[in-house]
Amino acid sequence: MTAYKTIQWIDGAVRLLDQRLLPHQIVYVDFLDCLSLSQAIREMVIRGAPAIGAAAGYGIALAAAHSHKTDVNALRKELYDAADILRTSRPTAYDLFNAIDRLLERVNDPSLCTIQAIQAATLEEAHAIANTNIQINRQMGLNALPLIPDKAKIIHHCNTGSLATVDYGTALGAVRTAYENGKQVHVYVDETRPRLQGARLTSWELRQLDIPHTVIVDSASGYFMRTVGIDLCLVGCDRIAANGDTANKIGTYNLALVAFAHGVPFYVVGPTSTIDMSIFTGDEIKIEERPGEEITHIGEYQITPDGTQVANPAFDVTPARYITAIITERGITRPPFVKNLYEMMSS
Numbered sequence: 492m493t494a495y496k497t498i499q500w501i502d503g504a505v506r507l508l509d510q511r512l513l514p515h516q517i518v519y520v521d522f523l524d525c526l527s528l529s530q531a532i533r534e535m536v537i538r539g540a541p542a543i544g545a546a547a548g549y550g551i552a553l554a555a556a557h558s559h560k561t562d563v564n565a566l567r568k569e570l571y572d573a574a575d576i577l578r579t580s581r582p583t584a585y586d587l588f589n590a591i592d593r594l595l596e597r598v599n600d601p602s603l604c605t606i607q608a609i610q611a612a613t614l615e616e617a618h619a620i621a622n623t624n625i626q627i628n629r630q631m632g633l634n635a636l637p638l639i640p641d642k643a644k645i646i647h648h649c650n651t652g653s654l655a656t657v658d659y660g661t662a663l664g665a666v667r668t669a670y671e672n673g674k675q676v677h678v679y680v681d682e683t684r685p686r687l688q689g690a691r692l693t694s695w696e697l698r699q700l701d702i703p704h705t706v707i708v709d710s711a712s713g714y715f716m717r718t719v720g721i722d723l724c725l726v727g728c729d730r731i732a733a734n735g736d737t738a739n740k741i742g743t744y745n746l747a748l749v750a751f752a753h754g755v756p757f758y759v760v761g762p763t764s765t766i767d768m769s770i771f772t773g774d775e776i777k778i779e780e781r782p783g784e785e786i787t788h789i790g791e792y793q794i795t796p797d798g799t800q801v802a803n804p805a806f807d808v809t810p811a812r813y814i815t816a817i818i819t820e821r822g823i824t825r826p827p828f829v830k831n832l833y834e835m836m837s838s
Contacts, residue, residue: 493653494699497542498549498621500614503556505549507537510654514695525554525573532580532587535686539655540729540765541624544586547577548617551594555613558606566609570598582777583738583806585730589764590620621657627762627820628659632668635725635760635818639669639676643722646712646750648681649740650692651727651760662725662760663693665818670702678704679715683740685785685803709742716753724750728761728817735811735828736773741804747813756815763819768836773808781805 495517499506504521505528512518520536522528528550531537537546554573560566574591581587597616603609639645645666649655652663660667669676678697683689690706697704707715715721724746730738737743737759750757770776783801787793795801817824817832824831 493658495653496658497539497654498537498545498657500549500552500618503553505546505553507531507546508654509536510538510692511536513654514691522553524557525550525576528553529576529580532577538688539650540584540586540727541628541656541661541762542654543581543584544590544764545617545621545624545657547580547587548590548594548620550577551591551598552610552613552617555598555610558610560606563604563606563609566606567598570609570613571595581779583729583779585765585767586762593620624657624762625659628656628661628664629668630820631661631760631762631818632659632664634820634822635665635758636668636672638723638756638758638816638818638823639665639674640722642675642677643669644677644679644719646679646681646715646721646724646746646755647693648689648709648724648726648743648746649683650688650696651725652693652696654692654696655727660696661727661762662758663696663727665725665760666702667700670700676702678702679712679719679721680704680706681709681712681742681746682706683742684709688740709745712746713749713753716749716755721750721753721755723756723758725758725760728759728765729806730776731759731761731766731817731832732770732773732776733766733768733829733832734772735814735817735826735832736776737809737811737814737817738773738776738778738806739809741807744807744809747809751813757809757813758816758818759809759814760818763821763836766819766832766836768833773810776806776808778807779805
């Protein structure tokens with residue numbers, strides 16, 4: 492297990508590691524109500540699709556634990572309202588919606604006929620989501636192991652380690668697994684503008700693990716593929732459409748195009764909970780638009796002229812044709828994704 496904890500349930504509170512303050516400060520914040528937890532997700536106190544999913548599950552449990560309702564049906568209504576609040580916090584990450592749906596399905600169990608039973612059931616389900624996330628991440632790392640050669644040079648975008656999950660990580664978890672299995676890896680870490688999750692968070696995590704790495708600007712990937720010889724790209728995902736189109740942190744699409752041009756394998760690592768079989772292509776994925784200040788400012792310092800017009804999509808969609816394979820806890824899926832994702836999800 493990792494020494495630091497992204498998310499924990501402690502005595503009726505959800506405790507989050509405030510990722511906005513890393514790498515300079517390690518600060519944990521406790522949340523006692525669903526509304527403030529939803530705001531924490533929106534403000535990226537916690538981020539990363541799997542971690543957001545776990546937070547949403549605990550958000551429902553939090554609402555149940557602190558409810559003053561005395562009627563079971565009134566409590567169920569309150570939890571549906573809490574779910575609506577949580578759904579609005581980050582619209583792209585599919586894990587969030589999966590977790591909420593799981594909790595509400597449990598809430599609707601007719602055998603839960605007391606307030607205490609619903610409170611216990613929601614917390615149990617939230618714990619199950621969190622614990623399963625850790626197991627899935629470890630399995631994805633093992634599944635990815637044959638794809639990572641010894642002495643591999645890897646480009647990684649954004650942050651997909653323990654900070655983005657409950658523990659271990661997805662794409663960065665695969666790097667960690669390779670390193671722990673004796674492979675000599677070197678990670679080229681995209682800084683990942685505008686919030687610098689790579690420079691701030693991924694480099695911090697890799698330092699904790701003693702994994703060799705170099706931070707590069709997002710636009711330098713082509714240079715390093717041509718001059719250093721990158722072996723593979725590993726990225727996470729927030730939502731995967733049925734045809735394999737993948738939404739991930741803004742800049743992923745650019746990286747995939749550069750990898751394709753240089754013949755570098757481009758792997759997406761993510762749990763099956765991120766695969767949305769209800770949408771056929773990435774055109775149907777809602778892309779979150781974030782505040783312009785994330786671009787116009789670095790910290791408190793403004794870098795643009797006053798009144799500059801800004802567009803700040805948090806994610807882009809990489810078309811499936813640029814993806815070499817998708818690595819999940821169920822195995823490695825390759826093109827044609829339309830056929831193979833359907834078979835995997837139906838099994």
